[in-house]
Amino acid sequence: MVWLWWLGGALVLAVVETLSADLTFIMIAGGALGGAAAAGLGANLTVQVIVFCVVSVLLLFLVRPWAKAQLARRTPHMLTNVEAKIGREATALTAVDIHGGRVLLAGEEWSARLADPQADHPAPPVIPAGAHVRVISVDGAVAVVRSE
CATH class of the missing domain: 2.40.50.140 (Nucleic acid-binding proteins)
Structure with missing residues (x-):
């Protein structure tokens, strides 16, 4: 049942990401999904938090820079x-x-x-x-x- 809390947290973080559009909160939401997966597999709370932290950090420092570069390359420059x-x-x-x-x-x-x-x-x-x-x-x- 704890996995539902992790899933709810991931959804809240995804909604917050739509307001910031910086790809930070969506990466942390990915960490929350990792915590939900660990909870679904029966891991204790300590392991769930460790999985959450590790997945979040990996996504923030490995995936986020690449994703931002891809978005910048594919987004047309708008004159303002x-x-x-x-x-x-x-x-x-x-x-x-x-x-x-x-x-x-x-x-x-x-x-x-x-x-x-x-x-x-x-x-x-x-x-x-x-x-x-x-x-x-x-x-x-x-x-x-x-x-x-």
């Missing part, structure tokens, strides 16, 4: 926050020049300035309101843009 703004199209709300202006970017109003003109992509000295621009970088809270 400022990274997600770079390369997006925006609309000039006011005239935008190298000193400043305002653009509508992803439904939000942003301060903007025109990127320094380059030889391969000459930019007009002022982008008029209503023109479409592309964000090439973000400098603090200012979108640096280039005309489309």
Whole structure:
């Protein structure tokens, strides 16, 4: 009957893992399953705790690093926050020049300035309101843009 307590502990740890997503609690849950197996085979409580500890430590130090590496390799890199703004199209709300202006970017109003003109992509000295621009970088809270 003690194996049910170990199984319940493993389930609770698995639920906690869904909140942390760090693969720590699921490894300890594996240790609890080891303790449940030891209890199911009739081992005394001392052996059950030893099995729990050994399995947990092995999973934490041998399986967890490998599993995290596999997840990192298979999970696509998602651009977030400022990274997600770079390369997006925006609309000039006011005239935008190298000193400043305002653009509508992803439904939000942003301060903007025109990127320094380059030889391969000459930019007009002022982008008029209503023109479409592309964000090439973000400098603090200012979108640096280039005309489309």
